[in-house]
Amino acid sequence: MTSEAGSASDKEIAESAGPTAEACLAASPVPRLRRRTLLQAAWPAFGLGPLLARGATPPVPIADMHSHYGILRRPTLPSATFAAELRAARIALIAWAMPADLGWTRTEPSGIVQKSVPPRGELATAFRRRLDRMRAYVARSGLRAVLTRADVDACMAGDSGVILASEGADFLEGRVDALAGYVDMGLRHLQLVHYIRTPIGDFQTVQPTHGGLSDAGHQLVEACNEQGVLVDLAHCSGPAVEQALSVATKPLVWSHGWVDRTEGSWQDRSGFLRRRLSLDLARKIADRGGVVGLWGLGLRRPGPSRTPGEGNWTVGRDDASGYARELAHLVDWLGADHVGIGTDLEGVGDSESVSDYAQVRAVIDALQAMKLPAATVEKVAALNYVRVLKSALRR
Numbered sequence: 317m318t319s320e321a322g323s324a325s326d327k328e329i330a331e332s333a334g335p336t337a338e339a340c341l342a343a344s345p346v347p348r349l350r351r352r353t354l355l356q357a358a359w360p361a362f363g364l365g366p367l368l369a370r371g372a373t374p375p376v377p378i379a380d381m382h383s384h385y386g387i388l389r390r391p392t393l394p395s396a397t398f399a400a401e402l403r404a405a406r407i408a409l410i411a412w413a414m415p416a417d418l419g420w421t422r423t424e425p426s427g428i429v430q431k432s433v434p435p436r437g438e439l440a441t442a443f444r445r446r447l448d449r450m451r452a453y454v455a456r457s458g459l460r461a462v463l464t465r466a467d468v469d470a471c472m473a474g475d476s477g478v479i480l481a482s483e484g485a486d487f488l489e490g491r492v493d494a495l496a497g498y499v500d501m502g503l504r505h506l507q508l509v510h511y512i513r514t515p516i517g518d519f520q521t522v523q524p525t526h527g528g529l530s531d532a533g534h535q536l537v538e539a540c541n542e543q544g545v546l547v548d549l550a551h552c553s554g555p556a557v558e559q560a561l562s563v564a565t566k567p568l569v570w571s572h573g574w575v576d577r578t579e580g581s582w583q584d585r586s587g588f589l590r591r592r593l594s595l596d597l598a599r600k601i602a603d604r605g606g607v608v609g610l611w612g613l614g615l616r617r618p619g620p621s622r623t624p625g626e627g628n629w630t631v632g633r634d635d636a637s638g639y640a641r642e643l644a645h646l647v648d649w650l651g652a653d654h655v656g657i658g659t660d661l662e663g664v665g666d667s668e669s670v671s672d673y674a675q676v677r678a679v680i681d682a683l684q685a686m687k688l689p690a691a692t693v694e695k696v697a698a699l700n701y702v703r704v705l706k707s708a709l710r711r
Contacts, residue, residue: 376680377408377472378673379698381609382481382507382550382571382658384413385673387450389662399457399476405673408471408698409462409479409705411505411548411571411658414446416484417512423665427521427587430512436489443487447480447501454478461502465706472702479705481548484510485536492535499543504709506540507548507571508533508560518553521590522582528555529563537563544710549601550609550658554579557597567605567704570598572658574610574629575646588613588629588667595649602654605707607700609658610643612676614669635669640682643696652692656700 386398402410415421419442422431454461460477462468471477480502488494495506508529509519517533518524526533537560540547547564549557550571560568573591580592598608614635619628631638646655659676661668670676683693 375406375677376684376694377406377698378657378676378680379409379701380407380659380661380676381411381569381607381656381701382413382483382548382611382660382663383410384415384483384660384662385410387412387414387662399459401673402459402476405677407476407673407676409468409477409701411479411481411701412450413481413483413505413507413571413663414443414450415510415663416443416482416486417510418442418446421511426585427590428511429521434486434512439486439489440494443482444498444501447482447498447503450478450480451502454480462504462705463502463709464711465709468702468706468709472698479505479546481505481507483507484512484514484551485516486510486512486514488516488536490515490532492532492539495536495539495543495545499545503545505546505548505571505705506536507550508536509551509556511551517556517559519551519556520553520580520582521551521587524553524555524582526556528553528559534559534563538565541565541708544708546705546708551591554594554597557593557601561600561604564604566707567607568601569607569609569656569701569704570601571609571656572611572660572663574613574642575608575649588615598646598650602650605704607654607656607704608646608650609656609701610639610646611664612639612659612661612670613664613667614638615667631669633666633668634671634675636675636678637682639669640679640686643679643683644686644688647688647692647696652689652695653700655696657696 420430420432420434421428460467460471460475462477462479467477482503485506485508508516515530515532516536517529518526537547541564547568548571549560549568550573570593573593575595575598576592577595579594580590582590584590601608614631614633615629616633618632619630631642643655659670680697
């Protein structure tokens with residue numbers, strides 16, 4: 317969940333062989349796409365078999381490194397249509413992220429801020445209750461709960477699966493030894509910080525107090541590596557990213573946000589500007605084998621088309637092609653092995669370039685229309701996240 321929902325209007329002040337992605341941008345992209353029905357993306361659920369029988373190429377699997385879909389816009393978890401939509405759009409994997417500080421934040425014109433201090437024990441109680449509900453939904457939906465490398469492989473082979481994820485480690489309340497209990501509950505993807513003050517470390521949108529990660533933050537990265545949990549650096553301050561990389565023994569991800577030549581500052585005028593990851597840090601994540609994900613933020617007044625790094629975001633509302641264009645630019649910067657999709661669906665409020673998984677499928681359609689190499693599209697769509705997730709899992 318990101319501050320762009322409150323910041324995007326004033327709120328918006330508020331590789332490898334083959335052609336480069338930059339060159340591919342000259343190819344004719346698919347037009348901007350508004351919401352499509354499930355039937356338009358229903359290859360796997362409704363009729364993939366007959367298509368394959370006629371020799372049609374199956375759709376490229378998609379893995380979303382960060383999604384709140386079905387969580388933030390509904391008072392209860394979604395109906396079975398959520399699972400059907402994942403299958404219809406051939407979403408192989410989603411990191412289904414519960415904001416650990418949900419209930420203790422509010423949205424202001426400049427972004428999301430902490431509204432209160434949770435009483436001791438309440439963060440853990442609330443998160444455990446929500447995680448139980450998510451597990452129950454996955455079980456009754458028939459989606460695969462992704463716990464092992466074999467589960468990942470099964471999803472890439474045709475299943476659709478959910479990685480239980482947390483946006484923020486606030487529920488630990490600084491007790492790293494408590495992580496094991498949540499791993500037993502199925503947690504496999506952990507973002508270190510989010511929007512409330514935490515004993516783990518500093519985040520991008522407020523004045524730092526830890527100088528990066530705290531001792532507990534360092535220990536948490538080590539514990540995640542030992543216990544089979546993928547570490548997500550999204551929202552971390554620059555020093556916290558640097559320190560996590562120095563501690564980690566496995567590749568890490570920055571699941572969602574955007575990359576600029578310079579890092580965002582907590583003093584920037586709006587949340588989406590504060591959430592910039594510097595190109596230097598993105599390359600350090602990539603150099604350690606990690607993956608940087610771009611979010612699905614869409615601005616009412618996007619910046620002009622450009623190579624990223626000029627201090628603006630070029631993707632508009634309902635703009636799958638613009639989202640694809642930024643992914644292609646980032647491939648040119650980091651290489652095809654280090655870019656992924658982290659939509660932040662439902663986390664950006666009305667500031668969406670994509671609002672459902674049919675539109676996420678349209679992003680992949682747009683990348684293919686740009687004539688990017690097929691191997692590059694497959695890596696960005698899913699394989700890069702698959703690689704780092706399997707590296708993190710214990711078995």
